[in-house]
Amino acid sequence: MAQAVKDSPAAEPLLKLRGIEKHFGPVQALFNVDLDLPAGQVTALCGDNGAGKSVLTKCIAGIYQVDHGQFFWEGRPVHITSPRDAAHLGVETVYQDLALADNLDIVQNMFLGRERLRNGFLNEDDMERSASQTLATLRVTTVRSIRQPVASLSGGQRQSVAVAKAVMWNSKLVMLDEPTAALGVVQTKMVLDLVRRLRDRGLAVMMISHNLNDVFEVADRLAILHLGRMVAQDRTSTFDRQSVVEYMTTGASGRPAQPGNGQKGQHGTS
Amino acid sequence: MARAEAPEARPDPTASAEAAIVNVPPELVAQSLGEWFRAWMARLRAGQSGVLPVVLGLVLISIVFTAISPNQLFLSAVNLVNLFQQSAVFMVLAMAEIFVLLLGEIDLSTGFTAGVGGVIAVQLVQPVTTKWPWWGAIVAALLVCAAIGLVQGTLITRLRLSSLIVTLAGSLILNGALLILLGLGPFSGYPSLLGHNPNILALYKLMWGTIDPVVSWIGMAVVVIAIGSVLWLSDSRRRRSGLVAPPASLTLLKIALIAVVSVVVVAICNINRANIGTLEGVPWVIPIVLAVLGVWMVLIQRTRFGRYVYAIGGNPEAARRAGVNLATIRTWCFVLCAFTAGIGGLLYASYLGGMSNNFNGGQLVLYAIAAAVIGGTSLFGGRGKMLHGVLGGLVIGGIYNGMYLLAIDVKWQFIVTGLVLLVAVTIDALSRRSATSGSAARV
Numbered sequence: 027m028a029q030a031v032k033d034s035p036a037a038e039p040l041l042k043l044r045g046i047e048k049h050f051g052p053v054q055a056l057f058n059v060d061l062d063l064p065a066g067q068v069t070a071l072c073g074d075n076g077a078g079k080s081v082l083t084k085c086i087a088g089i090y091q092v093d094h095g096q097f098f099w100e101g102r103p104v105h106i107t108s109p110r111d112a113a114h115l116g117v118e119t120v121y122q123d124l125a126l127a128d129n130l131d132i133v134q135n136m137f138l139g140r141e142r143l144r145n146g147f148l149n150e151d152d153m154e155r156s157a158s159q160t161l162a163t164l165r166v167t168t169v170r171s172i173r174q175p176v177a178s179l180s181g182g183q184r185q186s187v188a189v190a191k192a193v194m195w196n197s198k199l200v201m202l203d204e205p206t207a208a209l210g211v212v213q214t215k216m217v218l219d220l221v222r223r224l225r226d227r228g229l230a231v232m233m234i235s236h237n238l239n240d241v242f243e244v245a246d247r248l249a250i251l252h253l254g255r256m257v258a259q260d261r262t263s264t265f266d267r268q269s270v271v272e273y274m275t276t277g278a279s280g281r282p283a284q285p286g287n288g289q290k291g292q293h294g295t296s
Numbered sequence: 297m298a299r300a301e302a303p304e305a306r307p308d309p310t311a312s313a314e315a316a317i318v319n320v321p322p323e324l325v326a327q328s329l330g331e332w333f334r335a336w337m338a339r340l341r342a343g344q345s346g347v348l349p350v351v352l353g354l355v356l357i358s359i360v361f362t363a364i365s366p367n368q369l370f371l372s373a374v375n376l377v378n379l380f381q382q383s384a385v386f387m388v389l390a391m392a393e394i395f396v397l398l399l400g401e402i403d404l405s406t407g408f409t410a411g412v413g414g415v416i417a418v419q420l421v422q423p424v425t426t427k428w429p430w431w432g433a434i435v436a437a438l439l440v441c442a443a444i445g446l447v448q449g450t451l452i453t454r455l456r457l458s459s460l461i462v463t464l465a466g467s468l469i470l471n472g473a474l475l476i477l478l479g480l481g482p483f484s485g486y487p488s489l490l491g492h493n494p495n496i497l498a499l500y501k502l503m504w505g506t507i508d509p510v511v512s513w514i515g516m517a518v519v520v521i522a523i524g525s526v527l528w529l530s531d532s533r534r535r536r537s538g539l540v541a542p543p544a545s546l547t548l549l550k551i552a553l554i555a556v557v558s559v560v561v562v563a564i565c566n567i568n569r570a571n572i573g574t575l576e577g578v579p580w581v582i583p584i585v586l587a588v589l590g591v592w593m594v595l596i597q598r599t600r601f602g603r604y605v606y607a608i609g610g611n612p613e614a615a616r617r618a619g620v621n622l623a624t625i626r627t628w629c630f631v632l633c634a635f636t637a638g639i640g641g642l643l644y645a646s647y648l649g650g651m652s653n654n655f656n657g658g659q660l661v662l663y664a665i666a667a668a669v670i671g672g673t674s675l676f677g678g679r680g681k682m683l684h685g686v687l688g689g690l691v692i693g694g695i696y697n698g699m700y701l702l703a704i705d706v707k708w709q710f711i712v713t714g715l716v717l718l719v720a721v722t723i724d725a726l727s728r729r730s731a732t733s734g735s736a737a738r739v
Contacts, residue, residue: 109619125617127610129678130603138607139618147598154539173540 038101039064040230041086041117041199046095048081055081057254059095062247063199068221068231070245070262072238074274077251079234083201086232087119088112115199118192122203126188128177132169133157135176136191160194161186164223168216182213189220199230206240218244238267252277349723350671350687353716357691361698369701373567377579381503383693384581385410385644388588389664390671390685392636395629397668398596398609400677401452401459406664407657408470409444409634410641413437415477415651417642418487421496425481430498438638444470445634449627459630471657478653488650502584503646506577509566515583516562524551581643585686588639592632593682605629609678640664666713667692670720691716 039062046059056078063069073079084090086097088109097104099115106112112119126135133150136157142149158172166186169179176184185205192200202221206214221244224231235241241248242262249259250273257277258265272279361370369375389406396403420426420433428436448466452459478485489500507515527547534541542550565578596602604625607615616622644660645651669675670691671684692713699709 109617113619121617125611125614127607127614127678129606129610134603134606135614138603138614139620141600141603143600147594148600148603151534151537151539155537158539171540 040100042098042101043086044096044098046082046085047093048078048085048090049093055254056085056092059251059254059256061249061256061259063230063232064247065198065230066225066228067246068225068233068244069247069249070241071232071234071249071251072236072241072270072274073251076253077274078254079251080203081254082251083119083203083232083234086112086117086199086201088117113195116195116197117199117201118195118197119201120185120188120192120203120205122207126176126184126191129175131175132161132172132179132187135187136160136194138191140195156194157190160190164190164193164220166190166220180213181209182216185209185213185217186220189217189224193224193227193229197229199232200224201232201234203234204236205233206235206237214240238270241270242267250274347672347681347683347687349720350684350691353670353691354687354694357694357698361694361701365698365701370698373564374569375697375701376564377569379690379693379697381579381581381647382697383689384503384585385640385647385660385689386663386667386692387585387686387689388640388643389637389660390667390689391588391592391682392633392640392685393661393664393668394673394680394682394685395592395596395605395633395636396459397665397673397675398605398677398680399626399629400609400675401626401629402665402675403448403459403463403630403633403637404661405444405448405463405466405470405657406633406637406640407659407661408467408474409441409637409657410644410660411474411651411655411657412444412470412477412641413441413638414641414645414655415474415487416440417499418489418645418651419477419480421489421499422481422483422487423493423495427495430495433499434642437642438635441638441641442631442635445631445637446627448634449630452630453623453626467658467661474655474657475653478651486650486652489645490649499642500646500649501580503579503581503643505580506565506575507580507583509577512562512566512578515578516558519586520555520558523554527551581646584639584643588636589682589686592636595632596682601625601628606678611678663692663713666717666720669724670716672724674724675721676724688720 041061041063043059043061046056046061047054048056059078059082061069061071061082071079071082081090085092086106088106088111091107097106104111104115106115106117127138130138133154137153142152142156144152154172161167161169161172164186166183169183169187176187179187189200189202189205205217205221209217218240221231221233225244225246233241233245245262247260248262248265248270250257250270252273252275255277258269258273258279269279358371362368389410392406392410393403414437417430417433417437420428420436421430444466448459448462451457451462475485478487481487489496491497527550531541531547532544535544561582562578565582566576569575596605604615604620607618607620608622608625612622615625644655667688668680668685669688671680671686671688673680673684673688695713695716696709699712
């Protein structure tokens with residue numbers, strides 16, 4: 027179904043949003059938002075509190091339905107009206123509060139809602155094997171046993187499990203909501219490495235973040251929301267910290283265009 | 297990674313297997329299964345004390361009451377069988393309660409749901425009125441109980457009412473319904489299961505019927521071999537494919553433990569317990585309780601439904617985002633709780649040999665919740681096993697039985713049971729706190 031656009035991946039982003047509007051009663055949360063999420067790239071979604079980052083994420087995840095606007099998945103117009111639609115397309119979201127059940131172990135969490143069965147009963151062996159493979163390919167190797175309850179994991183490990191859970195389902199777009207919030211330095215590095223590996227696997231990654239260090243470290247592209255409007259969207263190398271802060275706080279910036287600096291910026295080190 | 301660590305977590309299988317069987321006391325097992333034991337200790341520290349406290353409690357109860365009961369009567373065959381029969385209702389009602397406790401909810405109507413189930417069955421089989429066959433009466437009683445659970449569960453999940461209040465109201469309503477049902481027919485409020493009518497006797501035998509000693513041994517052997525081979529095959533398959541699995545010695549130890557307990561139970565039951573004539577063999581109630589335990593264990597631990605129950609108890613938001621239909625699963629838990637309570641009610645009616653307006657469903661449900669919590673099930677949801685209901689029921693039954701033997705007044709029995717419950721909830725809360733602070737400390 028996606029054959030027509032496969033030969034021009036650079037031209038056609040995996041997910042393209044055009045003219046997205048969303049309001050809650052009289053409050054308009056998103057105004058005419060355009061967003062491109064290309065495969066194999068990390069797009070950081072930035073914005074101050076209340077800018078509409080979470081609303082936009084939830085619209086893509088199918089939790090909210092947009093009032094106006096169109097989604098194009100691999101160039102085709104699609105409707106995302108429920109989380110099921112999003113999951114069907116290959117959109118997975120890793121929420122800030124991680125959405126892991128503390129009392130379940132890593133395997134149980136990774137397969138929650140999509141358990142594999144054999145003769146009507148849970149096929150634990152099969153699930154454990156797949157979970158362990160996924161964790162191995164993402165090089166999440168610090169957990170002692172994949173049968174330990176999530177409650178016993180560190181913050182970074184929990185985040186890694188949540189990400190691995192999202193990746194496991196042949197997802198094509200992974201959205202991470204503040205993946206490094208509340209993490210220490212080492213844990214943050216671990217999660218950012220994981221984000222890079224997702225990109226290297228050819229996934230489109232959207233990362234919501236307040237942390238400009240993280241953004242400049244891993245993001246290939248930046249999209250900045252201000253009061254529900256998309257005020258800037260470009261390669262990370264065309265921004266500097268100052269301009270990002272200006273966009274986030276005032277919605278505009280006097281940043282000079284830096285066309286020559288686009289190919290290899292701060293993000294090109296990995 | 298699990299795979300990488302698996303080899304060192306596994307002691308030399310041949311040597312430790314022998315050691316494990318020989319060294320049954322826990323501290324010796326610990327040495328032969330060092331890695332496993334350390335993992336177990338880590339789990340204890342992480343707040344998953346499991347069944348250890350309740351097993352220790354049972355041992356303590358046995359020692360104390362054996363020491364002080366007249367002629368060490370507590371551990372006599374007749375008393376042990378009696379104890380199990382007394383505990384059976386607590387066990388089944390506790391298992392019922394565990395379905396909703398796992399969600400972090402509570403059902404205060406379990407006792408009177410059981411009462412309504414019991415009285416329906418007893419009334420329906422009466423030969424002078426309805427004359428239903430015993431099996432029809434049982435099915436009808438259990439269906440009515442399930443319907444009660446469906447109504448309460450629907451109110452709680454669809455209208456988002458508090459389970460505490462809905463089931464408290466349900467408890468009162470069912471208490472009234474129980475009295476109405478008792479008053480039906482010409483039995484002046486005391487429909488009975490006594491007499492020689494075989495149809496009535498079938499219900500009476502749920503608690504008091506016994507299985508022929510030879511059949512008891514054969515049945516036990518079949519069950520132990522079946523459970524043992526399932527355990528062994530699945531564990532060894534996991535070991536072969538390099539998955540996280542207990543060491544072979546531990547699997548053997550588990551099987552051996554099940555076998556030993558089964559042999560001891562059947563041996564005790566097969567002792568002639570009557571002063572005059574013969575009363576021997578395993579009472580029906582033991583396989584009934586074990587069947588309830590087995591079926592619910594499989595449901596809660598080996599099916600999607602069970603997994604979702606735990607997920608909802610642990611983090612409802614995570615379950616919702618994973619696509620779990622919370623309202624449906626929750627409602628089913630209340631249905632299963634009430635259905636299981638119905639089984640408990642049948643056993644209770646059988647134990648009493650009928651039903652009467654002395655039925656104290658309010659106290660029964662408190663004992664059921666106490667049994668579940670004493671067994672190790674958390675009131676906060678997400679942690680608990682069906683086995684906890686059986687073990688906790690034995691503790692409650694043991695206290696009741698032991699104090700009865702000593703002719704200690706019922707007021708002291710209440711106080712002791714209450715204190716045991718306090719200890720149990722304290723363990724629950726402390727282990728929960730250490731679990732959360734433990735993970736916070738590791739961040």
